[in-house]
Amino acid sequence: DQNQEELKQEYCKTLLSTLPKERWFGSSYLYKYNGFWLSPEMLPGLIACQNNFQAQDTDVLLISTPKSGTTWLKALTFTLANRKIYPINQNHPLLKQNPHSLMPIMEFFFSPEKLNPDLSCPLGRLYSSHCPLALLPESVLKSGCKIVYLCRNIKDTFVSYWHFSKKLGAEASLEEFFYMFCEGMSLSGPVWDHLLGYWRESLENPEKVLFLKYEALQEKPSFHLKLLAEFMGCPISPEEETCGFVDEVLGLCSFDNLSNLEVNKSGTFWTVRNEMFFRKGKVGDWKNYLTSEMAERIDHITAQKFFGSGLSL
Numbered sequence: 001d002q003n004q005e006e007l008k009q010e011y012c013k014t015l016l017s018t019l020p021k022e023r024w025f026g027s028s029y030l031y032k033y034n035g036f037w038l039s040p041e042m043l044p045g046l047i048a049c050q051n052n053f054q055a056q057d058t059d060v061l062l063i064s065t066p067k068s069g070t071t072w073l074k075a076l077t078f079t080l081a082n083r084k085i086y087p088i089n090q091n092h093p094l095l096k097q098n099p100h101s102l103m104p105i106m107e108f109f110f111s112p113e114k115l116n117p118d119l120s121c122p123l124g125r126l127y128s129s130h131c132p133l134a135l136l137p138e139s140v141l142k143s144g145c146k147i148v149y150l151c152r153n154i155k156d157t158f159v160s161y162w163h164f165s166k167k168l169g170a171e172a173s174l175e176e177f178f179y180m181f182c183e184g185m186s187l188s189g190p191v192w193d194h195l196l197g198y199w200r201e202s203l204e205n206p207e208k209v210l211f212l213k214y215e216a217l218q219e220k221p222s223f224h225l226k227l228l229a230e231f232m233g234c235p236i237s238p239e240e241e242t243c244g245f246v247d248e249v250l251g252l253c254s255f256d257n258l259s260n261l262e263v264n265k266s267g268t269f270w271t272v273r274n275e276m277f278f279r280k281g282k283v284g285d286w287k288n289y290l291t292s293e294m295a296e297r298i299d300h301i302t303a304q305k306f307f308g309s310g311l312s313l
């Protein structure tokens, strides 16, 4: 009821006021909660999820580090999961809507103001999050809910994050941003801890977590699309393959196709202009922005953090 809602809002405000914070862009801050830097937009929803969210066995949850290709993954998974109701033709939802508008973000749809969102969906629930493993609602890990995790070379992730933050209005210089990023202060950061959480879970529970890398998706798109479909429980049939379905999905969801659509040139998602989700979509663009010292610093942190884990990026 109203009273309970107000109490929850008050709780969130009080919580934020007790957490360490760092300037992100404009008057926006990141808050350090249980070891991770989160935005005030996601934190209350995330806590509400931790307390109330019931994942279901047939759910598929997409999790990524910000700026690692989430938009692409959303387009691919939406197309795969809904192909029976949305065949690929000129009426496909992706031609009219940005991929982010086509599925809920866990920490946004489930907020203190909205404890029982209607997630019903005829073909199972598909939703996304940037939530670190350690902060996931218990039911996500305990249920049969599957997690598709996407990450990317950390230097490219940083460069993409830097451009995105600039477009949001960040005033800090590349050097200042770089310093903060390396100290772990980025949305859902430290990025290394985010990655390691899901990497370890994917090793222990490969049927639960599919661990994908942006570079691998770029290098072998057909292979990974088939892997993705199989993991999500909607494998691509031999008939579909013969009919060219794989290439159709990859074409529809390609950077060139999506970034040139009117909706992605002019529309908005939440407070973000859709075009901001599409920049270059290339592997290795960090070479155009980072000095060799910067590259070495990230490589050094990465080597230290990932030592012994078997993970490389």
Ligand code: A3P
Binding pocket: 064, 065, 066, 067, 068, 069, 070, 071, 072, 075, 156, 159, 160, 161, 163, 253, 254, 255, 256, 258, 277, 278, 279, 280, 281, 282, 285
């Ligand atoms: P760049 O800034 O390096 O170009 P996210 O979707 O997680 O916000 O990540 C954004 C990054 O993914 C951007 O990288 C963006 O250009 C790239 N991207 C967006 N859509 C893509 C697509 N369909 N295929 C490949 N890369 C894509």
